Amino acid sequence: MDSLVDWLVSLVAVLPKWWAVFILSMVPIIELRGAIPLAIAWQMEPVSGFLAAFIGNIIPVLPLLLFLGPVSRWLEAHFRPFKVFFRWVFTRAARYEEQIQKYGYWGLIIYVGIPLPGTGAWTGCALAFLLGLKIVPAFLAIVAGVFMAGIIMLVLSLGVAGLAAQGIGWVVLAPALIILIVYVNKRRQGK
Numbered sequence: 322m323d324s325l326v327d328w329l330v331s332l333v334a335v336l337p338k339w340w341a342v343f344i345l346s347m348v349p350i351i352e353l354r355g356a357i358p359l360a361i362a363w364q365m366e367p368v369s370g371f372l373a374a375f376i377g378n379i380i381p382v383l384p385l386l387l388f389l390g391p392v393s394r395w396l397e398a399h400f401r402p403f404k405v406f407f408r409w410v411f412t413r414a415a416r417y418e419e420q421i422q423k424y425g426y427w428g429l430i431i432y433v434g435i436p437l438p439g440t441g442a443w444t445g446c447a448l449a450f451l452l453g454l455k456i457v458p459a460f461l462a463i464v465a466g467v468f469m470a471g472i473i474m475l476v477l478s479l480g481v482a483g484l485a486a487q488g489i490g491w492v493v494l495a496p497a498l499i500i501l502i503v504y505v506n507k508r509r510q511g512k
Contacts, residue, residue, distance in 0.1 A: 433466025
């Protein structure tokens with residue numbers, strides 16, 4: 322897998338850095354979680370790197386939500402490697418099905434927003450498909466999750482001091498604010 326990622330990075334490294342980060346963030350293996358640290362390593366301006374990765378990561382979301390079902394069924398029926406691949410993706414996504422059903426769209430935001438291996442916009446779309454979630458709210462939840470993951474990756478890549486030095490220390494507060502909103506909403510629903 323690492324050699325594939327290395328090959329993809331070397332392939333787009335000849336492009337202007339904004340476009341390279343934008344394209345890499347569309348790739349399921351890399352997404353925004355890998356593109357933001359790469360943008361920082363390439364010494365891009367943090368906000369520009371964040372925007373390139375964020376926009377690139379959300380571009381495939383709506384087409385995935387609309388066409389994942391029909392396309393996956395057709396590819397599985399005609400090409401054995403895709404059958405194995407989609408079975409792996411859907412099995413992996415199904416592990417989180419119970420939590421997403423319990424917390425609904427908030428669970429989807431958190432699932433996509435916590436930048437761990439195997440989570441992200443692509444698997445968030447697979448989960449939304451498997452659970453039969455409505456497209457527009459699922460899209461908005463995934464976009465919010467991608468934003469949250471981007472803020473977290475920016476903080477991890479630059480550190481709090483680096484963000485403050487860049488004059489964008491406000492991004493440290495965004496994940497905390499999202500978590501607070503989820504908590505307050507759940508408390509309000511529980512009463």
